[in-house]
Amino acid sequence: MSSQKPSQRATIESVARHAGVSRQTVSNALNAPEKLRPDTLERVLKSIADLGYSPSQAARNLRTQATRLIGFRLAHAWASDVGAIAGRFLDALSGAARDRGYDILVFSAAEDDDEIAAYDDLMRRGATDAFVLMQTHGGDSRTEWLRKRGVPFIAFGRPWDRRQTAHNWVDVDGYRGMRLTVDHLVEQGHRRIGFVGWPSASEVGEDRRRGWLEGCQAHRLPTQGLETRAANGIATGTLAAEELLSLRRPPTALACVSDAMAVGAMRAIEHRGLRVGTDVGVVGFDDSPLATVVAPGLSSVRQPLEALAEKTIDVLVTILDGSAGSTAGSKPVKLLFPPSLIVRESSFRI
């Protein structure tokens, strides 16, 4: 009948009473177990288990002036981006964070300015300890804002500005990914490899393009006239690929800047009555969900997102659990991860 809570949550106080020790000792059992005599430690740990005790995060936060929460922006863009990888990254990120005793707080923002406003609000309230950024670009105002205020952060994406002040970042070597693609296609016997890219405004796209260009040059293959560009998408990829396929001397393989473009290219190939893989090889980029749900399976450059997420959390935890606040102490982490090529039927000649 009564509406009293089934069981009052255990506190450090109730655990101390249960174990017959002081609150300090319970705290030590959790935060500095080496300070306790083994038998005492065991007794306290048993009480903790018996009572199902976990220290109140709120109390701990207030006392330690930290939240163990890492902020991450949800971009509208990637919620509506086919073949997006941000979901996989966020998943890996929260897993890695959890392993280190942190959690991820997400917030949505339409523009970079909204993201900065969110940073400001969250930091002011002391609701987050650090941030992870994505989709960096030249003249990124976010990194500058955070750096000036000494907020711990790390970017997934290098600073594309050369004059950018140094800060922590990890990124995937898109250039290298494309070199892998070209090498693979050459191995499959291709000598004319086209590139289906994005408009040149995309810094990520240009990096990948350079990999195709220099890869072909390294193998002494032609590149002149063998590239097209279009906005990301399947239909746009089809149109772009058709352009190359209708050349007098068309390429026999297409290195694509994304999986969506590659899936579009596959359609263009089929439209011309050619077979994907056997007649014209296709390789995508990102190894997104798209790559495995199409037929034939799409070869694609895979980003090691799990490793990136681990490192991302690692860097943040080092800052946060280290000499709290002295971000300036050690020099920034700048790490380019090598991607790998996942070969499926779309690039298999025989």
Added chain:
Amino acid sequence: MSSQKPSQRATIESVARHAGVSRQTVSNALNAPEKLRPDTLERVLKSIADLGYSPSQAARNLRTQATRLIGFRLAHAWASDVGAIAGRFLDALSGAARDRGYDILVFSAAEDDDEIAAYDDLMRRGATDAFVLMQTHGGDSRTEWLRKRGVPFIAFGRPWDRRQTAHNWVDVDGYRGMRLTVDHLVEQGHRRIGFVGWPSASEVGEDRRRGWLEGCQAHRLPTQGLETRAANGIATGTLAAEELLSLRRPPTALACVSDAMAVGAMRAIEHRGLRVGTDVGVVGFDDSPLATVVAPGLSSVRQPLEALAEKTIDVLVTILDGSAGSTAGSKPVKLLFPPSLIVRESSFRI
């Protein structure tokens, strides 16, 4: 040279000093402004603005025994699901939460049991006030677990079990979505409408199938032999659609259980030298990113995720900000949202 913090964060104490009032008055200015004389209120508000003060979330949490954080599980599945809508939902959810003074904490879990373990951990630590669940299914152990412990939560997805105890949920009426699809196709002059579905184990899939079935019956259209099933995917959708298209009397339109299946069906149609839309109409489901990046554009049933997210947060905030804890007070919200049909070229006959 010195490493002291650029500016000590403002506290209620510093604001009080700055405005020449007591801490209580500052707190009232924020939490009960009607208790202050207008001129005092204005003065305090100005000090708050001048000092850039926001109450410490940690202190507030400890005092109010609430975190204003809502937990949301990231399923591995949807990070790798093409045409997934969970990203859009999470985006809408965090936007709606922010508007109500809440934030979203995400955590990843592989299985339902891991999700429950995370609930347990988060509640024990008092790190979250409530949860939002997705992908409910018959015999869902999560809802039962939460209900027993009186944890505030709401599910996106109805309880597919009929014997399930009542709890808050919102869902989209898939049945109705399919009826819209059938009505639309009939309007376009189709009299033989096939259904490309998922294996019958999917409760969501069966709900949508029933919409196709009864929709056709309502229009006195044949359904016998006009349905196929396959696991979600583009390639699987192609195979399933080919089955129907190779019938002696093939359907002239395909109602598909998802966008991925629909995109696959589009390919099957093209393979047979037919034109999507003009010859064979295709409609997908979810209006995922896929629908707009293919050509022709894919007609699709759109789920009102933004409205669902608003309602989801609304329900939770009502519980949380109301008579804290008395979940049992009012009767549970059970709301089925009507979807809408977005018509694109894939179902346009002329």
Added chain:
DNA sequence: CTGAAAGCGCTTACAG
């Protein structure tokens, strides 16, 4: 309408 006081549940020097 405003002020002094208690207390939320921890952690961490500081004595013993």
Added chain:
DNA sequence: CTGAAAGCGCTTACAG
């Protein structure tokens, strides 16, 4: 190795 004490920054009855 253990215990008593201070204090993190709020909110909220409770007097005045």
